[in-house]
Amino acid sequence: xxxxxxxxxxxxxxxxxxxxxxxxxxxxxxxxxxxxxxxxxxxxxxxxxxxxxxxxxxxxxxxxxxxxxxxxxxxxxxxxxxxxxxxxxxxxxxxxxxxxxxxxxxxxxxxxxxxxxxxxxxxxxxxxxxxxxxxxxxxxxxxxxxxxxxxxxxxxxxxxxxxxxxxxxxxxxxxxxxxxxxxxxxxxxxxxxxxxxxxxxxxxxxxxxxxxxxxxxxxxxxxxxxxxxxxxxxxxxxxxxxxxxxxxxxxxxxxxxxxxxxxxxxxxxxxxxxxxxxxxxxxxxxxxxxxxxxxxxxxxxxxxxxxxxxxxxxxxxxxxxxxxxxxxxxxxxxxxxxxxxxxxxxxxxxxxxxxxxxxxxxxxxxxxxxxxxxxxxxxxxxxxxxxxxxxxxxxxxxxxxxxxxxxxxxxxxxxxxxxxxxxxxxxxxxxxxxxxxxxxxxxxxxxxxxxxxxxxxxxxxxxxxxxxxxxxxxxxxxxxxxxxxxxxxxxxxxxxxxxxxxxxxxxxxxxxxxxxxxxxxxxxxxxxxxxxxxxxxxxxxxxxxxxxxxxxxxxxxxxxxxxxxxxxxxx
Amino acid sequence: xxxxxxxxxxxxxxxxxxxxxxxxxxxxxxxxxxxxxxxxxxxxxxxxxxxxxxxxxxxxxxxxxxxxxxxxxxxxxxxxxxxxxxxxxxxxxxxxxxxxxxxxxxxxxxxxxxxxxxxxxxxxxxxxxxxxxxxxxxxxxxxxxxxxxxxxxxxxxxxxxxxxxxxxxxxxxxxxxxxxxxxxxxxxxxxxxxxxxxxxxxxxxxxxxxxxxxxxxxxxxxxxxxxxxxxxxxxxxxxxxxxxxxxxxxxxxxxxxxxxxxxxxxxxxxxxxxxxxxxxxxxxxxxxxxxxxxxxxxxxxxxxxxxxxxxxxxxxxxxxxxxxxxxxxxxxxxxxxxxxxxxxxxxxxxxxxx
Numbered sequence: 001x002x003x004x005x006x007x008x009x010x011x012x013x014x015x016x017x018x019x020x021x022x023x024x025x026x027x028x029x030x031x032x033x034x035x036x037x038x039x040x041x042x043x044x045x046x047x048x049x050x051x052x053x054x055x056x057x058x059x060x061x062x063x064x065x066x067x068x069x070x071x072x073x074x075x076x077x078x079x080x081x082x083x084x085x086x087x088x089x090x091x092x093x094x095x096x097x098x099x100x101x102x103x104x105x106x107x108x109x110x111x112x113x114x115x116x117x118x119x120x121x122x123x124x125x126x127x128x129x130x131x132x133x134x135x136x137x138x139x140x141x142x143x144x145x146x147x148x149x150x151x152x153x154x155x156x157x158x159x160x161x162x163x164x165x166x167x168x169x170x171x172x173x174x175x176x177x178x179x180x181x182x183x184x185x186x187x188x189x190x191x192x193x194x195x196x197x198x199x200x201x202x203x204x205x206x207x208x209x210x211x212x213x214x215x216x217x218x219x220x221x222x223x224x225x226x227x228x229x230x231x232x233x234x235x236x237x238x239x240x241x242x243x244x245x246x247x248x249x250x251x252x253x254x255x256x257x258x259x260x261x262x263x264x265x266x267x268x269x270x271x272x273x274x275x276x277x278x279x280x281x282x283x284x285x286x287x288x289x290x291x292x293x294x295x296x297x298x299x300x301x302x303x304x305x306x307x308x309x310x311x312x313x314x315x316x317x318x319x320x321x322x323x324x325x326x327x328x329x330x331x332x333x334x335x336x337x338x339x340x341x342x343x344x345x346x347x348x349x350x351x352x353x354x355x356x357x358x359x360x361x362x363x364x365x366x367x368x369x370x371x372x373x374x375x376x377x378x379x380x381x382x383x384x385x386x387x388x389x390x391x392x393x394x395x396x397x398x399x400x401x402x403x404x405x406x407x408x409x410x411x412x413x414x415x416x417x418x419x420x421x422x423x424x425x426x427x428x429x430x431x432x433x434x435x436x437x438x439x440x441x442x443x444x445x446x447x448x449x450x451x452x453x454x455x456x457x458x459x460x461x462x463x464x465x466x467x468x469x470x471x472x473x474x475x476x477x478x479x480x481x482x483x484x485x486x487x488x489x490x491x492x493x494x495x496x497x498x499x500x501x502x503x504x505x506x507x508x509x510x511x512x513x514x515x516x517x518x519x520x521x522x523x524x525x526x527x528x529x530x531x532x533x534x535x536x537x538x539x540x541x542x543x544x545x546x547x548x549x550x551x552x553x554x555x556x557x558x559x560x561x562x563x564x565x566x567x568x569x570x571x
Numbered sequence: 572x573x574x575x576x577x578x579x580x581x582x583x584x585x586x587x588x589x590x591x592x593x594x595x596x597x598x599x600x601x602x603x604x605x606x607x608x609x610x611x612x613x614x615x616x617x618x619x620x621x622x623x624x625x626x627x628x629x630x631x632x633x634x635x636x637x638x639x640x641x642x643x644x645x646x647x648x649x650x651x652x653x654x655x656x657x658x659x660x661x662x663x664x665x666x667x668x669x670x671x672x673x674x675x676x677x678x679x680x681x682x683x684x685x686x687x688x689x690x691x692x693x694x695x696x697x698x699x700x701x702x703x704x705x706x707x708x709x710x711x712x713x714x715x716x717x718x719x720x721x722x723x724x725x726x727x728x729x730x731x732x733x734x735x736x737x738x739x740x741x742x743x744x745x746x747x748x749x750x751x752x753x754x755x756x757x758x759x760x761x762x763x764x765x766x767x768x769x770x771x772x773x774x775x776x777x778x779x780x781x782x783x784x785x786x787x788x789x790x791x792x793x794x795x796x797x798x799x800x801x802x803x804x805x806x807x808x809x810x811x812x813x814x815x816x817x818x819x820x821x822x823x824x825x826x827x828x829x830x831x832x833x834x835x836x837x838x839x840x841x842x843x844x845x846x847x848x849x850x851x852x853x854x855x856x857x858x859x860x861x862x863x864x865x866x867x868x869x870x871x872x873x874x875x876x877x878x879x880x881x882x883x884x885x886x887x888x889x890x891x892x893x894x895x896x897x898x899x900x901x902x903x904x905x906x907x908x909x910x911x912x913x914x915x916x917x918x919x920x921x922x923x924x925x
Contacts, residue, residue, distance in 0.1 A: 067921075135807035150733065151753070158791065240759075240925050241791045253920075256761050257661040258913060340827070342805040361634040363650045429669040437671040519666055520623060520652040520673050531654050534762065534794045536801035537630055 024399050027389045028408075034448045035408045038423025039415065042272075045265035045426070058266035068267060071245040074160065075229055075271075078246060081164045082228035086172040087221050089320055091213075094179030099209070101303045102313045108321070109180070115324030116173030117552045119509040119526060121233025122545045123170045125533055126328030128237065129335055131155035131162065135342035137331060158242035166234050169324040171227045175220030178460075182216035183209070185464055188302045201304070219456070222282050223413075226275055230416040232512035233526070237533060247271060248416050248512065255516070261422060268419040279410055329549070335542035354539035362540065367521075368528040372508065373551075375439060375524060379446040380503040386447070387454035387499050388492075395462035406459075413452040421445060421516030437519045445513040450506040454499040461495035497559055504555055508548060602715035603696045605703040608862045613644060615855035621648045622856035625663065626678040627656040627764055627843070628721070629797040629818050632877035633678075639872055640863050647856050655795050656681040656764025656843075667693065672850040675857035676864070678720050680796070680843045681764025683909035685717045688846065695849040697858055701865040701883065710842060710882045717846035720864055721873055722880040724816040724898070725758075725769035725839045727832040728800060733809035742835040743773070743781055746788070746812055753789040756808035758796040759925070761916050765796035769813055769839035770915055771908045772901040777836055779918065785812060786922045803829045813839075820878035820892070833893065837901040842882075 049055040062068045093112070097105045115123075130138050133153040142154040156162055186209065194204040235246040245253070247267060254264040306313055335341035339349040358365055387409070393399050394406040412420065424445050428435035435441040465488065473483040489496075511526040518527050525548055532541045606612070616622075622640075626633045630653045637649030654662070656679040663674055679685070688694050694716040702711055702718045711718035727746070729739045733754075740746050746755060760767035773781065791808055793799060799814030804827040811819075816838075822829050845864050851857040863869050870883040880888075880895055888894050908915075 132805075132807050135802075135805040241793060243790075243792060243924055245925060253761065253925075255661070256916070257657060257664065259661070339825075340804060342807070357631065357634075361631070361638060363634060363637055363648070364652070367650070425665075434669070436669045437666065437673070519671055520625070520650070520662075532630070534655060534658075534798070535630055535653070536793065536795065536798035538801075538805075540630075 023389060024393050027386055027393075028399070028401065028405055031386065031390065031405065031408050031451075034444060034451075035411050037427045038420055038448075039272075039411070041423045041426045042265045042268060042415075042419060045262050046269055047266075048262050050260075050262065055262075058263050059269075061263065062266050062270070068250065071247050071250040072270060074244055075247040078160065078164055078167065078235075079225045079229040082167045082171055083221050083225035085164070085168040086175045086224040087217060089168070090172040090175035090220065091179050091217050093317055093320065094176045094216075095183060095209075095213070096313050096317060097176075098180045098183035099304055100306050100310075100313065102306060102310055102317070104314055108314075108317050111321045111325050112173050112176050113556060114549075114553070115170060115321065116177065117505045117508075117556060118170055118324065118328070118549065119233070119511070119529075119545075120167065120170040120231060121237055121509075121511050121526065121529065121533075122332075122541075122548065123324065123328050124166050124234040124237040125529075125538070125541055125545070126331045127157050127162075127166045127169075129331040129341055129538065130327055131157040132342075133158065137334065137342070137344065138327075140342070140344075158238060160242070160244070163235060163238045163242070163246075164228075165323075166238060167228045167231060168224075169328075170234075171224045171231075172324070174223045174227060175217070178216040178220040178223070179213055181460075182213050186212045191302065218282060219460075222278055223453075223456075225278065226413050229271060229274070230413070230512075232416065232418050232515075233530070236530075248418060251416060252418050252512075252515070255418075255422065261426075264419065264422065268416055271416055271419075275413060276411075279407070329546075332542045332545050332549075335538050336546055338539075341538040341542070354543045358540050358543045364523055364528055365544070368523045368525045369547075371439060371442075371522055372525045375442055375446055376504045376507045379443055379450060379507050380500045382443070383447045383450050383454050383503040384458075384496060384500045387451060387458045388496060390455055391459035391462050395459055396467070409455040409459075410452045412448045417445070417449055417510060417512030417514075418516055420448060421513035424448075424513070425516055436517070437522065439522050441517050442514060442522060442524065445517055446503075446507045446510055449510060449513060450503040453502045453506060457499045457502055458492065458495050461492050465491050501556060501559055505552055508552055602713060603698055605698045605700045606858065606862065607700045608859065612855060612859055612862075616644065616853070616859040617646045619853040619856045620646060621650065622853050622860045623650050623652060623673055623675045624678070624860065625652045625659050625674045625676070627659055627680045627795075628653065628678060628877070628879075629795075629815065629821075631821070632817075632873065632879070635876055636864070636869060636872060639869060640860060643863065643868075644859060647859070649860070655762035656684065657760070657762050657767060660684045660687075660764075663688075667850075672848070672852055674848050675851040675853050676845060676847055676860050678843055678845045678864075679764055680723070680841050681767055681908065681912075682719075682842055682844055682903065682905035683768075683912060684764070685712070685844050685846055686905055686909045688848075689714070689716050693848055693850070695847045695851065695854070695857075697847050697861060699858075699862040699865045701862070701867070705867070705884045706865065706882050707884075712844075717844040718865065719842040719882050720845040721877075722840060722842045722882065722895075723765060724833075724880070724900075725765055725796060725813045725841060726816045726819065727834050728803055728811040728814060728819045728829055729832065730803045730806055730809050731828040731830050733806065736830070739830070739832055740810065740834075741832065743777060743812075744836070746810065747781070747784045751788055751810055754809040755785070755788050755812050756791040756793060756799045756802045756810070756814075757785075757812040758799055758814055759792055759794050760919050762794040763796040764843075765815060765841045766813055767912060767915060768841045768903070768905075768908055769796075769901075770919060771911060772839040772903070773836075774915065775904075775907075776901055779922075782919065782922050786924075790923065792923060792925050800829060803827075817878035817880075824878070833898050835899070837899045840900045840903055842903055842905075 046058055047054055049057060096102045097108050130136050133139060133156045138155055139153040143152060190208050191204050194208045232248040235249045239246055239249055251264045251267050254260045334345050336354050337350055338345045339351045343349050390405055390409045394402045424441055425436060428441050469487055470483050473487045511530055514524050514527050515530060518524060529541050529544055624637060633651045633653050637651050640649050659679055666673055696715040698715040706718050727740055758766040760770045793802060796815045797818040799811035800819040800822050802808050803811055804822045816831055819829055819831050845861060847857045847861055867883055867885045870881040870886045873879045874881050874886055874889055
């Protein structure tokens with residue numbers, strides 16, 4: 001069978017190359033420019049001294065100066081622990097939702113989506129409200145209940161474990177989505193076959209379900225690691241008060257006046273190298289096996305009966321979801337309507353002053369909302385189209401450089417947004433492309449940053465669609481376009497819609513590149529929130545944050561609705 | 572610009588001498604004639620319809636000033652771009668390096684920035700009438716490029732629910748007591764011009780050793796100078812080692828349990844000038860806004876609503892506020908801050924690790 005598929009694929013590639021090459025060449029060139037240009041600037045600058053001459057001094061400083069070594073170690077610890085926590089929490093949850101009869105599975109999925117779309121910096125600020133050692137609502141409640149001393153606290157969010165916790169809260173959905181989607185796609189027949197052949201439930205899980213889900217778990221661990229490593233907002237909000245730096249905040253601090261771009265470029269290269277190695281590792285792990293599970297014949301997965309553990313499972317899921325969703329949202333609502341953000345709302349301190357401030361007094365509100373919406377929609381549309389074309393090219397190997405293309409599409413994940421921001425800044429502040437000060441530069445940044453997630457989403461879908469479906473259509477006389485629109489498109493629809501949402505939400509969440517690339521005329525909501533956080537205007541942040549969340553949820557629901565009964569859901 | 576500066580210095584040196592007459596006329600020529608708010612200016616400003624105000628003034632206050640301007644001159648929208656003074660400096664530098672001229676009027680709590688902007692020839696000479704007649708000469712640029720819009724103090728503060736008045740620190744030295752370990756919040760000179768200026772004055776007057784010892788107190792480090800008072804109000808920390816006096820008063824006015832302490836070593840004083848950029852996209856609106864900023868009306872608003880200190884001689888200090896003359900102040904020196912800011916930030920980062 002494998003030989004047949006390979007032969008079919010190569011024949012396919014031969015047909016495709018001549019017709020679709022202009023599009024593919026165009027997209028490849030655009031992608032190369034998006035990714036390679038800023039990276040080239042990055043590498044160039046990392047070998048320069050301030051006068052512009054060649055030097056290795058930046059790397060020497062990086063390898064010897066504790067000012068850089070400490071954040072490097074901190075970042076690795078942070079990324080590893082976040083990734084581990086995410087997998088431990090999200091993989092079982094994904095299984096519960098996809099393969100068991102746990103009640104309220106759809107609700108749990110929706111709540112995970114909620115934590116997924118929550119901007120991490122907003123979550124970090126909300127957790128400041130909850131778990132700052134003295135003013136945190138949870139710590140106040142703890143003291144009130146136990147009668148502990150005024151300085152005693154249960155949680156201290158301004159710490160490395162605190163930061164790991166908050167990052168995990170908003171990174172675990174990546175793992176969850178990947179695992180749950182993979183489990184959804186595993187046909188029930190495989191497990192049934194295993195059961196019929198006499199294997200126990202445990203053996204079936206060990207020999208069939210887990211191996212089939214493993215690629216998704218590994219991919220999830222990788223994404224979680226990279227997310228945690230390159231995240232900027234949460235560390236900027238929590239690590240500074242705690243008195244330590246991560247690599248991203250360190251790099252950011254190097255852009256303070258007078259900017260040390262060379263050091264910043266050098267400091268970002270280790271992140272790049274780690275990511276490249278990880279992506280290579282993933283390719284080695286997954287590359288040898290075939291995971292095409294959507295074939296012509298498919299059995300509905302048979303849910304595992306949890307029996308009396310159903311409710312315990314649900315309770316556990318809700319306990320997990322308390323952290324990214326219920327508690328932070330509650331804290332934001334509290335801060336939005338309380339006169340003092342650290343006081344529980346009561347009759348004597350209920351206020352609409354924050355609403356009034358945001359909508360009547362704050363002059364940046366309208367502009368930031370408009371810019372954000374424009375950028376979200378355009379970046380999502382452009383990015384999805386690019387992801388689709390690239391995923392098609394790489395999964396069907398239609399062009400000779402498909403490996404390079406796949407690498408380029410995932411490479412932006414390796415570049416901290418802030419560094420990409422600087423690369424773009426350097427690239428697009430001089431002729432022939434003077435884009436700084438316009439929304440275009442932000443659009444480029446957002447498409448570049450969002451592309452890996454969108455690409456992986458679409459590409460995973462392509463990988464799961466067995467080419468023999470397309471072959472069958474072609475053999476029966478359908479044209480290529482007919483095959484694409486009648487066979488491939490319907491199978492990919494949910495993934496494409498999901499990719500659009502990924503980007504839309506990714507853009508609302510994006511802060512690190514925006515903070516480098518915005519001007520006062522092109523301010524976006526994330527930057528506005530970050531500026532407000534700088535001066536501690538928590539009430540205003542809460543109001544804007546809640547609106548951001550409302551808009552995001554509206555988009556998610558709208559798209560689920562448009563997708564209709566086809567099973568297309570943002571998962 | 573450099574020429575002008577040298578001639579001014581020479582003029583001062585020769586004051587009273589025969590040379591004064593020779594230098595006096597270029598000196599007078601450098602500062603433009605004072606300008607009043609005229610119907611023509613208002614009409615021209617209205618045609619532009621908007622003005623961008625980059626400032627480090629705490630957001631509720633700066634937006635209130637913008638709204639007061641909009642109420643007085645309908646049809647001209649003020650967009651406030653607020654962030655820490657050091658980030659404003661970076662932002663404007665970044666924009667100007669790319670030929671983006673978005674800023675009309677700037678207010679920065681780091682007076683050293685105006686020395687740099689003036690030297691680079693970025694500022695437009697413009698002197699509102701109020702500046703000449705009501706702002707003391709030592710608080711305005713002789714060449715008419717900028718004038719002090721406000722003054723603020725960086726003070727110690729405490730949360731009265733967490734600290735009894737008799738236990739409250741009286742001096743910076745008191746903050747080094749072990750009992751305050753883990754209870755202090757402070758601003759960061761990498762973001763805040765107020766904190767940078769204050770850090771310079773304190774390093775000069777009481778030395779780096781104070782900061783080295785303070786760093787051992789497990790200080791909670793925030794960015795803006797207006798944040799420490801808010802952290803006190805939340806009850807997150809009991810003491811602030813530095814931060815805006817005026818924000819502390821705003822918190823207090825709204826019923827927050829906070830109290831300022833004017834340290835015995837002296838309170839760092841920070842004057843924040845206003846200036847118009849030469850390449851301002853809305854030059855007339857900028858002039859009108861600058862005139863408004865220095866009017867007794869706006870200055871009184873800054874004092875009454877904002878709780879800031881004004882140099883305008885018609886503006887009354889707020890009752891219940893300790894007058895400036897009764898506070899021991901640390902002296903300002905913008906030129907020295909300009910020389911040393913990089914060194915201060917670097918050393919500070921080394922000490923506090925962020």
